[in-house]
Amino acid sequence: MRVLVAPDSFGGTMTARQAAEAVATGWRRQAPDDELVLRPLSDGGPGFLDVLNTAIGGEYVKVAIPDPLGRDTTGSVLRVGGDDGYVESADATGLHLLTKAERDPKITTSYGVGLLIAAAVDTGAHRVVVGLGGSATNDGGAGMMAALGAVALDGAGAALPYGGAALVSCDRLAGVPGAARCRAGDRQRCGQPADRPAWRVLGVRTAEGRDPRGRAPARRGPRSLGAEVLVRDLPGCPPDLATAPGAGAAGGLGAALLALGARRESGIALVRDLIGLDAALDATDLVVTGEGSFDFQSLRGKVAAGVAAGAAERALPCLVMAGQVSVGRREAAAAGIEAAYSVADELGSAQAAIDAGASGLTRLAERVAREWSRR
Numbered sequence: 001m002r003v004l005v006a007p008d009s010f011g012g013t014m015t016a017r018q019a020a021e022a023v024a025t026g027w028r029r030q031a032p033d034d035e036l037v038l039r040p041l042s043d044g045g046p047g048f049l050d051v052l053n054t055a056i057g058g059e060y061v062k063v064a065i066p067d068p069l070g071r072d073t074t075g076s077v078l079r080v081g082g083d084d085g086y087v088e089s090a091d092a093t094g095l096h097l098l099t100k101a102e103r104d105p106k107i108t109t110s111y112g113v114g115l116l117i118a119a120a121v122d123t124g125a126h127r128v129v130v131g132l133g134g135s136a137t138n139d140g141g142a143g144m145m146a147a148l149g150a151v152a153l154d155g156a157g158a159a160l161p162y163g164g165a166a167l168v169s170c171d172r173l174a175g176v177p178g179a180a181r182c183r184a185g186d187r188q189r190c191g192q193p194a195d196r197p198a199w200r201v202l203g204v205r206t207a208e209g210r211d212p213r214g215r216a217p218a219r220r221g222p223r224s225l226g227a228e229v230l231v232r233d234l235p236g237c238p239p240d241l242a243t244a245p246g247a248g249a250a251g252g253l254g255a256a257l258l259a260l261g262a263r264r265e266s267g268i269a270l271v272r273d274l275i276g277l278d279a280a281l282d283a284t285d286l287v288v289t290g291e292g293s294f295d296f297q298s299l300r301g302k303v304a305a306g307v308a309a310g311a312a313e314r315a316l317p318c319l320v321m322a323g324q325v326s327v328g329r330r331e332a333a334a335a336g337i338e339a340a341y342s343v344a345d346e347l348g349s350a351q352a353a354i355d356a357g358a359s360g361l362t363r364l365a366e367r368v369a370r371e372w373s374r375r
Contacts, residue, residue: 001373003027004284006039006277008303009047010323011292012096013357016040016047017054019290022358023321026365027288031373039280041289041303044267045133046096048088049078055275056080063119065112067097068136070162075112077120085125087116089250090134098136105138106165110253114147118178130257131267132250138164141256148177148260152229164251173233177260230259268306277310286372287311287318290361294322294342299335312336319372321364323353341368 005027007019014022020038027036042051052058058080067073075091090096092112095103113130120128137143142152143162152160154169231237237259238244246264247255258264272278281287289307291298298304304320311318320332320340332340343353343360346367353360 001031001034001286002037002284003034003286003288003373004037004039004280005288006041006280006303006307007288007290007321008041008043009045009292010290010361012046013292013323013354014361016042016051018358019361022361023288023290023365026362026367027369027373029362030366030369034369034373037280037284039275039277041268041275041277041307042131042271043133043302043306044088044131044270046088046090046094048090048131048133048267048271049076049086051271052080052086052274053078058086061119061123063116065092065115066109067112068093068108068110069098069102070109070111073097073112075116077116077123077125079120079123079125082124083126085120085123085128087113087120087128087130089113089116089130089132089253092116093135093137093250093253095134095136103136105136105163105251107161107163108137108139109143109162110135110137110139110141110251110256111143111147111162113141113253114144117144118148121178129270130253130262132253132257133267135250135253137253138251140164140167140252141254141259142167142170144253144256145173145177149175150177150234151175170229173229177234230255234259236261266301266306268301268303272306272310277307281310281314281316284316287316288321288365288368289318290321292323293326294320294324294340295326296331298327299331304337305335308336317372319368321361321368323361324350 005020005023007016009016010019017040020040024036024038040051042048058078061077061079063075065075078086093110117128150173152170153172153174155171160166231239231241241255241259244258289304291303308318317338318336320337322342324344325340325342341364343364344350346364347353347356347360
């Protein structure tokens, strides 16, 4: 049997590559004669650059940036060919950079994303692709804009401090974003899950930006920056920015990028094209995907949905292995997923699954292979 193993990362537990290898290890223990093809994936969130580098190569350029709380960290630009630069916003804004107690979107910033974009342009990239996801920020891209030279000011002309809470005082933008240095005719692209909430519901339904006590930041701040300031103060900003699909991605970074002229694309569709997933699907008998939590968002443009759609086009069975599963069988079947398996169920609890890491996924894969190999 030919088995395609194409998972996303498992939150902060495993990269997509590590997850693919964990599944392969368990599968081979039970079905050593099966032919396994590993294609780790990303929808634009954490692991985006690693997945692309594994598939298409490129050169990493290290960049000194602040994390969401302004502390020193290091991000990367992946340069591929003469024109393309790839940026992973989670390098600067990722939840994995903060402890649970530090995850307060009222004070976290996307400033580091702007520095990564500027660095990509400085390396000679004429087209910058920004992967969005896994964000600990909800500042509507204000930090990113400031790093690029367009600073949000209050009514007295003072620069706003970091964080989404300060946006309630935003009066105007001062300066022109430096990303305009990208060659005329080329645009930034933002790879992201296909159906993220629009700007008008920022801070209400985006789980990434919630504070550790479960309270979401007020809607007023992101709406002020998006609908009023960006459209008014940035030449060429789409007038329908407030309701543009994908504007709410990564705590409003999607809207800020669209305001700069970005073209929105589905992250999984972009990666699927770049790594040649369709060719791998054409040559397999069974498809296995996975992620840390298989929930309702997984069915809305994320990795599992993208892989399942490709499998369904070819009438191939598609399985999901996840840390936790909260999608019912009927919903999964409607998305083209034959069955979903949980490491938490295999080991007895969600905490046991987290503690086990790759070994728990390997154990689950061994059991699934026993059920599906040579079926």
